[in-house]
Amino acid sequence: MAIFNRDSDDEVARGARAVVVHAETHNADRRDSDARLEEARGLALAIDIDVRAAQAFRVRDRKPATLFGSGQVDQIATLARQEEAELIIVDNSLSPVQQSNLEKSCEAKVIDRTGLILEIFGERAATNEGRLQVELAHLDYQAGRLVRSWTHLERQRGGFGFLGGPGETQIEADRRMIRDRMAKIRRELDQVTRTRGLHRARRQRAPWPVIALVGYTNAGKSTLFNRMTGADVMAEDLLFATLDPTMRQIALPGLDKAILSDTVGFVSDLPTQLIAAFRATLEEVLSADLIVHVRDIAHPDTEAQRDDVLDVLGELNVVGENADEDAPPIIEAWNKLDLLEDEDAALVREQAARRDDVVILSALTGEGVDTLQRTVSDRMTRGAKVYGLRIPVSDGATLAWLHEHGEVLSTIVEDEETRVEARLSDAAFARFSKRGRA
Ligand SMILES: Nc1nc2c(ncn2[C@@H]2O[C@H](COP(=O)(O)OP(=O)(O)OP(=O)(O)O)[C@@H](O)[C@H]2O)c(=O)[nH]1
């Protein structure tokens, strides 16, 4: 990807030989170290990097200069040499100084987790909007690095801010270029967002409820989406297989039209630049009527993954202290049930049975998908109101429609009219009103 190429070696080549290293710090992770490394490997594979080795290092104090201790840096350098790696992927966040010191010590290019995720998003973004958002995030990331490496350079020169030094001029020029480009992208994005906003406003007038699938990357959102819609969205054992939101119409019991949306997966330590950049895309999620949080219940870190997803949803004001008042309700779909051993499956079933906001299923085999569909439509029709309606006796079709889309509580025939008491969801009532006018 060459989104913005200050130096040509900014790029990560496909097929590059790499080693993945992770610093385990003591305020440690809520997750299993092996699983964490496995995920980092998965991220690298997502852009076709040839991962030769992956190793975790316990780091007691993060070294400001190199993150890892000096003995560990030597070990990493040796590992990289042995594996003939051109690239070292550090599955943590590195400061620009740490990154450049590690590059020098290990004689290989170094990228951190944020850089890697940005690379993946850069490759995957398919729509114009997605591309613009990723480029913006990438520029933002680079701008931060320029500023900080500038102070670093300055320190190397003795810490006196000689104005007009050659390095500074170059960096100033780079920064201006980045700023200009960012401003231009923001203007383009504004335009795209406005257009999409118009589309959405148009769609919102159609009284169809929207259901959004969210979840950790690789949890099975697209597989479930395909199963529920009969669509053929790319679903693969690949992190971030989906980047751009996809929407399809679906039918659910008692709700003959709803929109299901498949979205980008979340991952732990999602770069803040990307959360900001994807806010617009994720607005679809925020304005949904119901969120289905798809979880890989067979994953060893399923709990940590849930927390990560909730963290991102918190940043988007969907859950937590700063949740918007009209934030959509959430149900959890515990997926990949087929991967659990009988004993674990029984345990999980028990847990799920105790909660009315959990459905267990396998998007792959289809088991439990019907239960999910019923639960979704129950939720969507919840809070429905009872309406007293009058229908001409001759209009059997409308009465049938009410039976299909709501719950008919009573009917009394009076002269030429049927007086009907029916419980209807807001969506159904809106549709009914339109129907009446037609
Ligand atoms: N065994 C099993 N595998 C599943 C199930 N659901 C999905 N998978 C597999 O899990 C992998 C990821 O599925 P996707 O549907 O692409 O996951 P996603 O959540 O859309 O992932 P991203 O788009 O990358 O965020 C694929 O290999 C699927 O075949 C399931 O119920 N059981």
Ligand SMILES: [Mg+2]
């Ligand atoms: Mg997907």
